[in-house]
Amino acid sequence: MHSSDTAEKPHRIVIVGGGVGGLTLATRLGETLEKDRFTEVLLLDGSSTHFWKPLLHEAAAGRLDPAAHEIQYAVHAKMNGFLFEQGMLVSVDRTCRTVTIDALQDDRGREIVPARTIRFDTLVLALGSVTNYFSVPGAQMNALSLENLSDAKSFRQKLVEVCTRANHIRSTNRAAQRRPLAINIIGAGATGVELAAALRDSLHAMHEYKIYDLDPSVDFDIRVIEAGNRILPALTSKVSDEAAQILKNIGVEVLTQTKIVEVAPDAVITGDGRRLPGDITIWAAGVSGPPVLRAVEGIEVTTNAQVLVTPTLQTTKDPDIFAIGDCAACPIDAKSFLAPRAQVAGQQADFLAGALIQYMQGRSLEPFDYHDAGSLIGFGHAGAVGSIAGLFDRPLFVRGWFATIVYRFLYRRHMVKVSGLRQASIDSVGHWLRRREPTVRLN
Numbered sequence: 001m002h003s004s005d006t007a008e009k010p011h012r013i014v015i016v017g018g019g020v021g022g023l024t025l026a027t028r029l030g031e032t033l034e035k036d037r038f039t040e041v042l043l044l045d046g047s048s049t050h051f052w053k054p055l056l057h058e059a060a061a062g063r064l065d066p067a068a069h070e071i072q073y074a075v076h077a078k079m080n081g082f083l084f085e086q087g088m089l090v091s092v093d094r095t096c097r098t099v100t101i102d103a104l105q106d107d108r109g110r111e112i113v114p115a116r117t118i119r120f121d122t123l124v125l126a127l128g129s130v131t132n133y134f135s136v137p138g139a140q141m142n143a144l145s146l147e148n149l150s151d152a153k154s155f156r157q158k159l160v161e162v163c164t165r166a167n168h169i170r171s172t173n174r175a176a177q178r179r180p181l182a183i184n185i186i187g188a189g190a191t192g193v194e195l196a197a198a199l200r201d202s203l204h205a206m207h208e209y210k211i212y213d214l215d216p217s218v219d220f221d222i223r224v225i226e227a228g229n230r231i232l233p234a235l236t237s238k239v240s241d242e243a244a245q246i247l248k249n250i251g252v253e254v255l256t257q258t259k260i261v262e263v264a265p266d267a268v269i270t271g272d273g274r275r276l277p278g279d280i281t282i283w284a285a286g287v288s289g290p291p292v293l294r295a296v297e298g299i300e301v302t303t304n305a306q307v308l309v310t311p312t313l314q315t316t317k318d319p320d321i322f323a324i325g326d327c328a329a330c331p332i333d334a335k336s337f338l339a340p341r342a343q344v345a346g347q348q349a350d351f352l353a354g355a356l357i358q359y360m361q362g363r364s365l366e367p368f369d370y371h372d373a374g375s376l377i378g379f380g381h382a383g384a385v386g387s388i389a390g391l392f393d394r395p396l397f398v399r400g401w402f403a404t405i406v407y408r409f410l411y412r413r414h415m416v417k418v419s420g421l422r423q424a425s426i427d428s429v430g431h432w433l434r435r436r437e438p439t440v441r442l443n
């Protein structure tokens with residue numbers, strides 16, 4: 001491990017995590033501070049590319065080509081006036097004002113770059129979240145998760161393997177009993193519900209292209225399993241009811257008030273003792289802050305491992321350390337925190353892009369003010385449903401083509417923020433031109 005430069009240097013803002021919040025912040029600060037000799041912005045991320053997390057379910061179901069939506073951090077940094085270094089955060093030393101990132105290894109585990117210790121003057125933690133398995137036996141070992149692109153690729157690969165095996169058995173032994181392939185999605189939040197719909201689309205596309213001799217309407221059981229008494233518990237009951245109806249229409253089974261108490265390699269076990277077969281089980285029942293944050297001395301975390309921040313997004317004991325997005329517990333009132341959502345991370349990044357400059361100038365900060373623009377749930381070919389902020393911020397229920405357009409617009413807006421209008425428009429045209437390519441990927 002080597003220590004990077006300690007001589008007199010510009011004020012360094014280090015942002016750890018280049019997701020929805022971190023990349024937006026780095027881009028905006030880079031644009032503002034590019035010509036400022038006295039300040040530099042450094043983004044750290046464990047990955048070499050950015051992928052907008054709310055698209056992960058589409059990548060998992062094989063509905064899009066991830067490469068067409070990835071942004072190379074190193075190139076993006078060069079074009080937007082900030083620095084980038086790849087590596088996973090392993091520790092923060094508040095006394096020495098340094099962070100340490102892990103060594104980079106190749107796919108055989110050989111070291112490419114050693115661990116590095118990097119100084120900071122201002123630190124922004126934007127590490128996102130990890131899957132919360134709630135200590136359910138077997139869940140971490142036997143269920144897949146959907147935290148990043150590599151998880152999405154693993155899911156797609158597993159889906160292809162399961163279909164290929166079933167197809168082979170059926171084509172070589174016509175008399176074989178046709179048991180439907182069971183896919184269990186644990187958790188009926190946005191991730192679980194959107195994944196179920198994307199999977200349905202994907203299986204129909206596979207059938208259309210005659211990739212497998214498997215009929216989506218009889219050969220697959222897709223189940224969304226929820227412990228609470230309705231799906232999408234964070235949204236209004238009207239959105240939840242409409243979403244449940246759409247899932248029913250597209251042939252997804254919804255089990256509410258069903259708690260999973262164990263995940264076996266080939267089944268899930270419910271609280272009332274039922275054993276539901278599972279060729280694939282995916283755990284989408286909740287998130288928590290990344291474990292690395294629990295170990296930082298002097299940073300207060302909640303029981304869910306999220307960093308506790310003040311209304312100005314500063315950590316409670318160290319005003320030079322900020323946290324945004326899923327990894328931050330930003331108070332709404334004495335009892336509750338903002339939910340881990342892309343629009344929260346994006347708005348906090350926009351806020352901090354201005355607030356950090358004021359902070360460096362020694363000015364006091366206004367509190368972060370969150371505006372809920374609503375929530376939309378996408379069902380692929382079955383459209384979208386949700387609520388958007390209407391007049392006087394009153395939620396307006398939307399569905400059909402209008403909801404689908406707004407849903408698609410959310411991703412485009414992120415791309416405009418990060419890549420600029422010109423590049424985002426070129427990318428959109430590229431995606432549009434490729435729309436006639438097969439809508440399912442097998443690799």
Ligand SMILES: Cc1cc2nc3c(=O)[nH]c(=O)nc-3n(C[C@H](O)[C@H](O)[C@H](O)COP(=O)(O)OP(=O)(O)OC[C@H]3O[C@@H](n4cnc5c(N)ncnc54)[C@H](O)[C@@H]3O)c2cc1C
Nearest residue numbers: 017019020021046053054088089128325326340341342345
């Ligand atoms: C399938 C799915 C669908 C979703 N749909 C919606 C939706 O419709 N609307 C909505 O509002 N929200 C949605 N979300 C939630 C949304 O994606 C998150 O709230 C949002 O991405 C949080 O942004 P963030 O910047 O905090 O973290 P992320 O976007 O998750 O970024 C975190 C970054 O930190 C990096 N990182 C993590 N650990 C380390 C480490 N130790 N060292 C270095 N780098 C690290 C990661 O590589 C990543 O780049 C969805 C999530 C999923 C999984």
